[in-house]
Amino acid sequence: xxxxxxxxxxxxxxxxxxxxxxxxxxxxxxxxxxxxxxxxxxxxxxxxxxxxxxxxxxxxxxxxxxxxxxxxxxxxxxxxxxxxxxxxxxxxxxxxxxxxxxxxxxxxxxxxxxxxxxxxxxxxxxxxxxxxxxxxxxxxxxxxxxxxxxxxxxxxxxxxxxxxxxxxxxxxxxxxxxxxxxxxxxxxxxxxxxxxxxxxxxxxxxxxxxxxxxxxxxxxxxxxxxxxxxxxxxxxxxxxxxxxxxxxxxxxxxxxxxxxxxxxxxxxxxxxxxxxxxxxxxxxxxxxxxxxxxxxxxxxxxx
Numbered sequence: 001x002x003x004x005x006x007x008x009x010x011x012x013x014x015x016x017x018x019x020x021x022x023x024x025x026x027x028x029x030x031x032x033x034x035x036x037x038x039x040x041x042x043x044x045x046x047x048x049x050x051x052x053x054x055x056x057x058x059x060x061x062x063x064x065x066x067x068x069x070x071x072x073x074x075x076x077x078x079x080x081x082x083x084x085x086x087x088x089x090x091x092x093x094x095x096x097x098x099x100x101x102x103x104x105x106x107x108x109x110x111x112x113x114x115x116x117x118x119x120x121x122x123x124x125x126x127x128x129x130x131x132x133x134x135x136x137x138x139x140x141x142x143x144x145x146x147x148x149x150x151x152x153x154x155x156x157x158x159x160x161x162x163x164x165x166x167x168x169x170x171x172x173x174x175x176x177x178x179x180x181x182x183x184x185x186x187x188x189x190x191x192x193x194x195x196x197x198x199x200x201x202x203x204x205x206x207x208x209x210x211x212x213x214x215x216x217x218x219x220x221x222x223x224x225x226x227x228x229x230x231x232x233x234x235x236x237x238x239x240x241x242x243x244x245x246x247x248x249x250x251x252x253x254x255x256x257x258x259x260x261x262x263x264x265x266x267x268x269x270x271x272x273x274x275x276x277x278x279x280x281x282x283x284x285x286x287x288x289x290x291x292x293x294x295x296x297x298x299x300x301x302x303x
Contacts, residue, residue: 001136001154019131024053026127027120034116034205039274039281044106048113051102052095059094092121111212112273118218119201125222126194133187138162141184141232149182159183166234184232190225197221211273213263219256223249 005013028049035045100110132139136155140162143149152159163169163177172178200221205214227249235243242250 001152003135003156015134016131019127023124023127027124030120031117036281041279041281048099051098055098056091056095060091109273114215118215119198122194122201123198126191129187129190139187141186142234143181144184150185151180152183153179186229186233190229193225210263210268212259216256216259219252223252
């Protein structure tokens with residue numbers, strides 16, 4: 001594991017922070033491409049990205065602290081400002097609320113932008129999980145004898161601490177799971193699955209479908225991925241033998257299934273949103289013609 005990639009004087013480049021930054025850059029780039037294709041103002045895409053960054057990180061931290069109040073008691077400021085301890089679903093829900101309020105003020109249907117963000121959300125989540133893998137921050141799975149079992153002994157959260165007091169630890173001498181125990185590299189599993197989800201969503205995004213259907217598919221696929229991966233991770237079980245993440249995943253699957261049914265069976269003839277002139281994509285013509293007169297042009301979307 002490589003929690004710290006390199007040091008540049010007083011500056012330390014952390015693997016998780018780097019991958020998180022890459023995830024946001026990739027998602028933002030994909031969102032800009034989708035806005036151009038849909039003939040929508042990319043300045044709105046930039047604002048959506050900024051809201052996702054600010055409220056996504058804040059929501060991720062708040063949900064984690066709400067689920068782990070003991071962290072605040074032990075070290076309040078350390079828990080609040082630590083780069084570790086981020087809950088993806090918390091960030092997703094908080095960012096969605098902030099973006100919904102912004103789009104409502106702009107007069108843009110939320111589901112139009114949700115569809116545009118769906119592929120980027122999938123790949124960004126996968127890239128973020130690579131950061132978790134490199135940091136060894138406790139998102140790994142339970143012990144395994146599979147040949148790709150991974151040693152997380154150099155991670156920021158040691159397995160001996162992660163499994164302390166668990167049923168798994170009870171099966172080891174002195175109730176301690178050795179730090180070099182091979183574990184399921186669940187962040188890598190999630191990355192590979194979300195690459196497939198991204199590929200599927202990116203491939204079908206140009207099909208004629210009602211606004212909201214693509215995002216519904218994303219909720220179903222992302223929720224199913226998290227529901228299943230949790231069975232080989234160690235997290236507290238809250239209800240019916242399911243963890244908090246699994247309960248949220250079930251809610252996402254339910255919402256996505258309801259949306260998919262609605263947009264394919266009940267309201268499948270609703271026309272797709274077409275941006276009014278003031279919200280359409282505008283591209284500055286950087287190449288001056290031979291007369292030296294630079295003009296603005298409005299580019300049509302290649303649907």
